Structure formats: structure tokens, C-alpha cells
Amino acid sequence: MSMDYTTAPSPCFVLDEKRLIANLELLNRVQEESGAKVILALKGFALFHAFPLIRKVLPGCTASSLYEARLACEAFGGEVHACAPIYLKDEMEEFLGCVSHVTFNSLSQWEQFKGQTPGRGISAAIRINPEHAEVQTELYNPGRPGSRLGVSPDELGDRLPEGIEGLHFHTLCECGADALERTLAKLERSCGPLLKQAKWLNMGGGHLITREGYDVSLLIRLIQDIRERYDVEVILEPGAAVAWRTGVLVATVIDRIERRGVRTLMLDVSFSAHMPDCLEMPYKPEIRGARDPQGNEIGWRLGGMTCLAGDDVGDYVFEVDPAIGQRIVFEDMMHYTMVKTTMFNGVPHPAIGIQRADGSFDLVRTFAYEDYRNRLG
Template sequence: MKIVNAEERVHILDSQSNVWSVIREIAYTNNQEEAFYVCDIGDIVRKHKMWKARLPRVEPYYAVKCNDSLTVLEVLSTLGTGFDCASKAEINKVLSMNVRPDRIIFANPAKPASHIRHAASVGVSRMTFDNETELHKVKKLYPNAEMVIRIRSDAVDAQAQLGMKFGCNPITEAPELLRIARSLGINVIGVSFHVGSGCREPEAFQRAISAARDVFDYASTLGYQFHLLDLGGGYPGGHGTSIDKIAEIINSSLDEYFPDPSIEVIAEPGRFYVCSAYTLACNIHSIRNVIETDPETGNTTNAHTMYYINDGVYGSFNCILYDHQVIVPMPLKDYAGSKYQPSSIWGPTCDGLDQVVENVLLPDMKVGDWIVFEDMGAYTLPVASPFNGFPIPKVHIVAEENIWMLLQDLLPLSDDHFEMLKVPAKKMREESFSDFTLPHFPIRIEIPANDDALFEQYVID
């Protein structure tokens, strides 16, 4: 892993430190006022270990759109994931890390012509489609592409539905599209689907895999020999979530519908890898008390407190508008014994729609206090804007000492990339990582040699 951005230096945690202790260290030193993130690389490594254990047959192709931080991409590339890209800019970002083109799937069913031409020029051959127009574009611009037909199979309950925009009907539309592709001489190699981002109905994967089997079988009648199944995204990644049930259904469905081990199975997890890795800290810069007067007695009471913080829906909290995320504010200080009262949280811009939390019980906080938001790694920073001149929060990268040792042993890093943080651990969050052990899974390291790339397998004991 190469940390190429000076703003993303990695801080090494000792065994007594954790994300929350780092947040306190940053918040209460050097007159810190701007909102900031802490990203835990170890959380990403643990997620990868979990994926490989739960879904051993499914190769993850990380959805770059979810969080395109170079640090995140470098770590995942080092761990051996592929990448799901949706544009030529995302393709270029991944290729700039010396990732091979065959580790990329261009998973956007409706692509601008210039992006198709670019994919052809850099050798990214796997691309998705769900309409006839795309087939004719590819025939003209990239006739040697390896196409993957995307079918629609929606979960009943998902954080963000995608079927209204992408995916052909597997029964009424897919056969006709495959016949057209065959007549055009286009190489279709498999089927993809996406049940919806943040899927909350694991059974949706069984329906989708069953539908994909039917499309495989029909394609064989046209002379196609499909060999790729793309399970798309939808895997939750926040604190308190689990992919265990989804993994159980996927594994059993693959055994039933795709027992042939020669079929390559991939997926496009995004939030699973990065959601819980990012924690956001925001500073209260203003407070407004909404006073209520009793019409009978004339007595006044503070009926509601409005807290104004230095990040909002035009910044990190765009995830509320576009990703339907439920935000949980947590005060950084310990307010034991404090009376909790109805409150709301507002962003810093002049837009009245810039509301982060509409109604929540919070203690009596002061200007300069901090509020922390966990699970802020997915679909936040890539969409954030500096509207009204308010900056996008800086990201502080942290890793446990044993993660640093793993990276130091395997990758060409120098100590200049890292800083030791000796932060006293406190009891507000019981998240000590001192018992963390190194993962036992192969890590694929890309080593340039002349014009080619050699790959070696490392197993961390």
C-alpha cells in the first residue's frame, strides 16, 4: 500500500488506544474546530477476513462509488479484491494503483460512448448491459468486450432500491436481448443482478440466483457458454449488522443452482467494507433554545434545543438524502447525570433543509462540545460538497500496531507514512483492539516487473 496523499497519513494505535480515544485527542488539542473523520484500516481488514470466511466461493469486487479514498482502494487492492467501476474516472483511479484490467468490472449498464472507448483503450473488457441500445454501442465501439447481462431482481426491503433504473426483466426481456447480442456477434459471458443497496431481505438473493440460473440455461440454447455470475451489492456493513444470513442463503443457493465450480462467482460489496470503518466528529458552533410559554401561567420553558454543527446534508450527511441512512448522534463527553431534552441537529449552511437530525433526546451541551457519528464510511465523502464555503472534513487514518506490522512486512512503506499516537484509553466506548490477531488469508501483492505484473501469494501466520 502506498499512501500517496499527504492528507491521509496513517497513525499507529498502541494497544491502549482506539478510534474514540483518537477522536478525543484530536478534538481537544490544537484548538480543533473543523469536523473530521477517523478511518480505521483494521476494520476494513477484519471485514475482508469475514467475507472470505463467510463467502469462500464469492470473489469481492469492491464498489468504488461507495468510497473512493485512495487509502481504502490501496488497502483493498493489497488484500486482493477486484473493483466495480462505474466510469472512466473510477477505472483510471484503480488502474493508477497498478491493478490489472481483468480485476475490474465496468458495472454500469448505461455508459457514455467515450467511457466505452476508454475501457477498450485500457483493456477493461468486462461490462454490464440491460438494454438493446448498449449492445449496439458496444458492437460499434468495443466489439471484443465481454458483456454481462444485468437482470432485475429487487429485494422487498433495501436501504436504496436500484431496480427502477437498472436491470432487465429476466423472463420477458433477457431472452430477447440475448438473441440480439447473438445476432450482433457480441460475446456475453454471464449474468449480474443487484437486489438493492443495504439489503434487509436475505431471501432476495435466492430469488435472484434462481432467476440467473434460468438465464444461463436459455443462453446455452443460443450457443453461449456463460461462466460468470455477478451477485452485485446489498451487503450491510454498519455496527450491529451481519452478513451471516445473506451468506447462508447465497452459499446454499449456489450449491443448488450453480454447483459447477468452474463458474466464476463475484459480488460488488461497497458499504460492507467501509461503512463502520469511518467515524465522524462534528463540533457544536451555535445553539438556539426554542422557548415555550404557558398561556395560563405565563411561565417559560425550554421546549426544544437546536444544535448547529459544522457538517450537514450538503457535506457528509448527504447520505440522509441520497442513501436513506439513519443517523445516530453520540456526545463525545460523558454527560452522566445530565437531563436529556428534545433536540434537533442542523448543518452549517444557510439552507433551511440542512437538517441532520429532526428530533432526538440529547443532554444539555455547550458551544464547543463534540458530537460523534459512527457508520459514516459509505456514500458520504464521495458525494460531499463545500456548499456555502464549508470545507469537507479531513480524514485521519488509524491502524493497530499489528496491522501496521502486516503492512510494513509486505509493502514498501516507510515510517514517514505513519505517526505513533500514545492516547490514553477511556471507558466511554469499550472497543479495545488489543486482542486483535492477524488475519489468516492470502494477500495478493502486485509487483511490477518490466512491463508485466507478477503476483505472489502471502499467508499471514
Template sequence: MLESALPTPCYLIDQSRLKANLTILDDLRKRTGCRILFAQKAFSSFPFYAMISRYVDGSSACSAYEAQLAHLYFHGENHVCQTAYLPEEFDEIVKICDHITFNSPSQLQRYAGLAHAHGCSVGLRVNPEYLSQQLDEFDPCAPFSRLGTTLAQFPKQQRRQINGLHVHALYEQNADALGYLAEALIEKFGMLLPELEWINLGGGHHLTREGYQTEKLEEIISMFQRKYGLKVYLEPGEAVVWEAGLFVTTVADLLENGMPIAILDASAVCHAPDITELRYRPPLVGADKPSVLPYTYRLGGRSCLPEDIFGDYSFDHPLQIGERLVFEDMAINTLTKARMYTGMPMPAVAVREPDGDCRLLRTFSFSDYKNRF
């Protein structure tokens, strides 16, 4: 069908753009010998897993459910790294995962023996105490962080149980930040690296973004391989679906309160929570920053929540009820975080094929809302 025939609101995944991102990652692993894992938390839409798995080495999970989803639909290695495993789920995890990373010495002590008994490679998430984010609340290496083991807490008596180290400290950053992270990691944990089999440098690498310092990244990968003999893993999530998703909405109402306000048939809080939680401002087709073009509107969501605001945008024409507005770069953390809070219906999900034709994958109804309970 044509894009104009899609119901709104709708998440629309561009298959051609997704393939372009995956090709960049595939080329990187072929040039360097590193291994690429798809971080499912960014985009756990399993209808695309068969396609994604053709270009990467496996997937990474943050929970038992993600690990099970990968086991069912993703080809390749199945890694999991969870803040705390529960006894009732761990028996299943060791059957379906080949790499299991623990967040703390106590979890390592409790479960590593069972993981090894099932032939799993065991990792420990470490915290090199390198601050890379502007706000401590979003930095996994901030003081008092619950994520990863610091050098002071490292279980020296259990080091023989550890096959690899996992570090995740970046978010939408270039390779220079990875260089600083690598220096901090080596300073704190370098004495362990010659004993290990692998190092997982986590996600947050903007690998597919224009201007990414690929040569610097390849130098870092080569250093860990050559100096320490390690297999190097990267876990991109955002880079896989960078600019590969649109969010198609419709203007439902127009009103005035000190400035023009357009109410959309969608919700920023429910359908794109990074907008309200992380102050993300998605690009909007045909629009610009406030006051750049003649007509500036505040775009609001349809929920009853005061904070349900997409942002202020300017247009070259007055908006009309029924007009479609299309947000760009909206595949990341949208489907995975979307919710039906206040009874807000879930958006449809569709794919744009390489020939431009659009195909609906899923629509939702009141039954989906009711059956959650």
C-alpha cells in the same frame, strides 16, 4: 496525533475495523471460490485501495472515472457497469477494463464488438423484476426502471455476444433476500445460464454485519457454481467499510426554538447526504434516541438549508459550545457524495492506525471550492 487534535469536521477511517471487514470477505472467497469485487461507489478513497485490494479479487466501477481510478490504484480485475457509455470515453474503457457490462440491448449492440476486439469479457445487466425495497424510487427493479434489461427486452439475437449476466437489486439486505432474487433470476433467465461464463450478483449484501446468513449465501454461490458451472461474483461496497468510519464534529452554537437546538460545524446535506436523502440515522457516541436520556437536542447543520438536520438525539448532560460529537458508521456514501453546496467547506480526511494514532490524509481550503469552476 491524538483524535482530540484532529480538525473538525473530519471523516476518520478506522484501519483496524476496515481490516476486520476485509478479513471476513477474504475468508468467504477462500471457502467458496467466489470472486469479490470492491464497489467503489461506497468509498472511492484511493489511499486505501492498496490495502483493500490485498483481500479481494478486484474492483467494480459505475463510471469511466471510477474505472480509471481503479486502473491507477487498485490491483486485480477491473469491472465496469454503467447505465450508458459515451463514445468519447469508451475507447479508454476498453483499454483499462477486463469486464464491461452493458445496461441495455442498444448499448450491447453498439459497443460489444469493440469490447470483444480488446479482449474484454462482456456482460449484460438484467432486471428480473423482483421488488426488494420498500420504496419504488429506490428499487432498481421497480416498474419503469431504467436499470437493467427485462426478459421481454432481452436481445436473443445477440446472446452469443454475452459472457455473463449482472444483477443488482439489493440494499443492506440479508441472504434470504438474495435467495428470492436468485429464484427470480433463474425463473426469468435460467435458460441462458448454462451458456455463460459468469454471474455477478451485485452488491447490497450485508456480509460483514453481525447476524448475516453466511451459510445461506454459501448455498446460493454453490448452486450457481455446481448447477450452471458459473464463476460467481459479488460486489460489496458498504460491507467493506461497515462501521469503519467516524464523523467527528464540534458544536458551534446552541439555541432554543420549542426545543434545544445544537448547530454543528458540519452539514448533513453536504457531508452526509444519506441522512437527508434516505433518512439514515447514524449512531452517535454517548447519545440515544430522543427522550431516552435527560437532555434532548435537535442537531442541525451549518448551511442555510431548512432540511439540514442530522436528527434528534438525547444526552446525559447539557451540550456545550466547543464540545465534540462523534457519529459512527459514516464511511459509507459520505466521502463519495460530499459536496461544497452553499460554499460549505469539505471535512478533513484522516485515518486511525491500529495503534490508535491518527494521521491526517487531506484537508481542504477555499482554493478547492474556487477551482471547481
């Protein structure tokens, strides 16, 4: 049963443990039936209070920066994979002290750091770009022409550099298994000889395995097939799929205004600061008890609390017109939210809570003025 969100503070991100467990069960099936490892991409979801639950099923994490690698080491355990666009000289010793696998985004970075990996049980890889685009939104498309993410196949030729054991590609974003199938076909055409030499192949993230309708059987078949034909270990590193539809952002209507026929609910959250993907993608979030207006129907626009003119998303028709003080519940606000939020305009950061599987509610973090101030000097 859904929790009574009036019992949570507002604003508050609330993770629903039961839903996370359901996602993990599906990801476990993928691991068991395909033989692939599934690891959590921290860039998408890093609520470390949930790590003990996730760790029961997923054997590790992938980090895209030193801080993520440290968090993986300290709070998750297991394998820590690193895949960052750049590694910094001053950080690299500490970084390598945290990881089991490290993927380089360029041959020059590999050349720079290859002397630091031997003898410490770290397996190194190169990120390749199969030069195949499946993602329509350019901001999220690593396969765009001239992309800075991943070495192009012709740079590598048909031999892996000495010391490199793995291959990594990441080209998908919220995609189905059919997109992976097309990507693998292109990868095999352009990098077949390299695949034969690799010990492991990391297929990146962007596999929205837990979305309703995702073809899990096709994914399992594709992985089994690649593992058998190339004798490689396969790794998937989704972020969004782990936390997909596992929680909400609870907000409150603070004011209602009407200007030239546009009715706006002013909220104690911001799209820019707390739900940035709504503006970046852009997309219109789902709201509990509300729907899109039809025809000439007049709805309520939702307005964020910063001064950014465009800190709003489209219009909604509610089952009951929301009154001042009423809660607004934004669905699916666990992935790419808490990891991306800002305190732009000095707005307070939403608290973070967990609805436990037994129905109880734990408030795990609240934020204060000091959190804002301490970032600035």
C-alpha cells in the same frame, strides 16, 4: 481502543483501519468458502489511501463511470469491472482501456459498442433486471416497475447475444442473504436458460455481509449451489459491506440555540453536504454517547451548517449536554459519504484521516477554498 477524536481536526472523516481489516477478513472467508470473487464497488467507498489494504484481499473493483475506472486502474489494480447505466461514445476507448469486464445496461448500447471489445481481453455482459423488488425505499430500488436499470428478461429471450459472456444483476440494498435467496429463485425462473449459457454471473452489491446477524453461511451455500448447478463464475460487488462501520465523521458544536422549546446544536458539518444519505434515505445517524429521547424527554436537535431549512436530523439525548466546542462523533460514516459530498453553500469539506492499526493517526487530506472554487469555473 477508540481514538481521542479531539486530536483530529474538525470536521474530519476518520477511517479505522482495524475495523476495515475485520470486514475484509469476513469477506475473505466468503471468497474462500463460496468460491466467489468479491470486488469493491467504488461508488460506495473510494478512499484510495485504503486500497493497498483492501487489495490484499479483494481481487478488483467495479466502476460505474470512467473516472472510477481510471481510479481503479491507477490506484487499485487487479480486475476492473465496469457497470454503468450509460457509456459515452467519446469516452469509450479510454474506458475500455481500463477494464477487464464491461456490463451493458441495454441491448442498444451493446450493439453500439460491441465492435470495440474483441481482441483486447475484455469480457462483456448484460445487466438483467430480475423484476423482483426487495428494497422498500423507492429511491434505492432498482427492481421498481419500469426501472431503467437492467434489461428485462423478455427482451433477451432465451439466448444470450453473440459475444456476451456474463450476466449481471443488482437489485439489493443493505439486504440479508434471505433477500438474495428470493432474488435468485426469481432469476432462475425467468432467466434459467441464459444462466446456463453464461460464463459468469455478477450478483451486484447490496449484500450487507459485514452487518451483525447477516447469514454468511446461507450466502456461501447459495453461491456454491449456483456455481455448481450452472457452472458459472460468481462475482459479488459490494460497496457498503466493505466499509460498513469502519469509521466516523467528527464534528464540533459551534453554537447552541433554543427556539420555541426546540434546542439545537449547530455543527460545523452539514447533513445535506456531508451525510446526504441521512436526508435521502432518510435515516437518523448513530452518535457516540447519545440516544433517542424517550417519552416526553427533550433532547437536542442536530443542525447542519448550510442554509437548507431541512439540514438537520432528529433529536438526541446525550449522556452529558454538549457544550460549545465539544466534539460530536457520527458513527458509520465511511460508505456513501466521501463519494457523495458536495460543497453546497461553500461549506468546507471535512478533512480525511486514517487511524492506523498501530494506533497512529494520519491526516491524508485537507480541503481549501481552491477546492470549492475550482469546481465552478
